[in-house]
Amino acid sequence: MYRLSCIHCGAEYAPGEIIYTCPKCGHLLTVDHDLDAISVTREDWNRRPISVWRYRELLPVTIPPVTLQEGGTPLYHLERIGRELGLPHLYAKHEGMNPTGSFKDRGMTVGVSMAIQLGMKSVACASTGNTSASLAAYAAKAGIPAIVLLPAGKVALGKVAQALMHGARVIAIRDNFDVALAMVRNLCIEQGIYLLNSVNPYRLEGQKTIGFEAIDQLGEVPDRMVLPVGNAGNISAVYKGLRELEHLGFIDRLPMMTGIQAAGSQPVVEAISGGLPEVRPEMHPETVATAIRIGAPVNGEKALIAIRETGGTAGSVTDEEILSMQRELAQKEGIGVEPASAASVAGIKKLIEEGAIDRDERIVCVVTGHLLKDPETVIKQCPSPVEIDATEQALLSVVRSSF
Ligand SMILES: *Cc1c(COP(=O)(O)O)cnc(C)c1O
Ligand SMILES: [Zn+2]
Numbered sequence: 001m002y003r004l005s006c007i008h009c010g011a012e013y014a015p016g017e018i019i020y021t022c023p024k025c026g027h028l029l030t031v032d033h034d035l036d037a038i039s040v041t042r043e044d045w046n047r048r049p050i051s052v053w054r055y056r057e058l059l060p061v062t063i064p065p066v067t068l069q070e071g072g073t074p075l076y077h078l079e080r081i082g083r084e085l086g087l088p089h090l091y092a093k094h095e096g097m098n099p100t101g102s103f104k105d106r107g108m109t110v111g112v113s114m115a116i117q118l119g120m121k122s123v124a125c126a127s128t129g130n131t132s133a134s135l136a137a138y139a140a141k142a143g144i145p146a147i148v149l150l151p152a153g154k155v156a157l158g159k160v161a162q163a164l165m166h167g168a169r170v171i172a173i174r175d176n177f178d179v180a181l182a183m184v185r186n187l188c189i190e191q192g193i194y195l196l197n198s199v200n201p202y203r204l205e206g207q208k209t210i211g212f213e214a215i216d217q218l219g220e221v222p223d224r225m226v227l228p229v230g231n232a233g234n235i236s237a238v239y240k241g242l243r244e245l246e247h248l249g250f251i252d253r254l255p256m257m258t259g260i261q262a263a264g265s266q267p268v269v270e271a272i273s274g275g276l277p278e279v280r281p282e283m284h285p286e287t288v289a290t291a292i293r294i295g296a297p298v299n300g301e302k303a304l305i306a307i308r309e310t311g312g313t314a315g316s317v318t319d320e321e322i323l324s325m326q327r328e329l330a331q332k333e334g335i336g337v338e339p340a341s342a343a344s345v346a347g348i349k350k351l352i353e354e355g356a357i358d359r360d361e362r363i364v365c366v367v368t369g370h371l372l373k374d375p376e377t378v379i380k381q382c383p384s385p386v387e388i389d390a391t392e393q394a395l396l397s398v399v400r401s402s403f
Pocket of ligand 2 (some may be wrong): 009
């Protein structure tokens with residue numbers, strides 16, 4: 001049992017209403033579960049395979065879900081990087097290991113299931129790339145058409161490839177993501193298409209399971225959870241889910257929610273460090289981490305609550321720091337992520353150097369998407385393969401100079 005409610009004015013709406021923001025005041029909606037009516041135990045959950053659907057009592061879907069077996073992603077102990085930073089308890093939850101290679105799949109299994117449950121016939125989103133890849137795959141699984149709007153020329157190659165191959169109608173807008181989102185919101189409302197950006201409160205329900213899994217895998221509540229922030233849906237979702245676990249009595253404290261943005265696109269960081277009541281949009285967001293190249297985070301209002309209520313923080317990292325951590329994760333830990341994902345770990349490196357966090361903390365960094373999403377940025381940073389004549393001598397001379 002659940003209903004939709006406005007996080008600003010508290011107005012309540014029936015779960016079947018097709019609305020994305022509060023019709024009374026325009027603010028964000030959230031899914032309110034009747035937690036006192038939920039009788040599941042942690043033992044019940046532990047008996048099920050670890051995945052988004054382990055936690056189905058806290059999800060709004062009542063039909064058989066549209067699923068590609070999302071979630072259950074590995075939690076890696078970052079031994080080498082942690083040792084170098086003096087952080088013995090540093091972990092990375094590798095969301096790149098989801099079916100389409102990013103955490104967006106957790107949102108889409110729930111979001112597309114809800115589209116079907118609500119009787120919607122088509123779905124759409126604006127995307128910096130991963131949302132479109134994921135929506136395209138889940139719409140294919142559901143057998144319904146998907147329309148995706150991308151900022152022209154600003155989407156990593158692997159993500160466009162996925163959206164196209166899974167059969168979405170891919171439309172490139174000659175402007176940035178924020179403009180594409182405004183356009184798709186109008187389109188959906190006018191044409192009766194189901195909107196699956198992170199303004200959709202049902203999508204965030206799926207994403208909150210990252211926090212549930214992290215706790216189940218770590219065996220305790222981490223002191224800090226660190227997420228890259230673009231539209232700020234994910235950090236808001238994880239916070240919301242953990243509040244629900246607290247209400248159920250499954251946990252007795254919350255991790256400090258910590259958001260990391262790119263220096264060229266950091267409106268949430270500015271709101272937190274400036275103590276502002278709301279997030280002021282950055283009009284010209286720019287960063288190599290295209291997944292977080294967002295100037296007007298739609299979930300900014302929720303993210304400020306998540307960070308402030310848990311005593312967390314927000315910080316920014318330069319493109320250079322992001323790419324350098326992408327290489328460190330790949331070469332010191334064997335973990336391949338796309339640039340935006342490396343921002344969370346790069347952010348921790350910066351915060352520890354600034355003395356802003358305690359070295360004993362148990363820290364879970366969410367690394368959000370897979371290395372293969374953005375091969376062009378990888379190729380640009382790495383030396384080319386050494387090309388040689390097909391002789392033993394040429395081979396040996398390269399091998400000798402390699403150790
Ligand atoms: C979507 C995305 C983000 C940003 O998540 P938000 O919920 O928009 O803050 C970060 N990294 C990757 C790889 C993403 O796909
Ligand atoms: Zn309202």
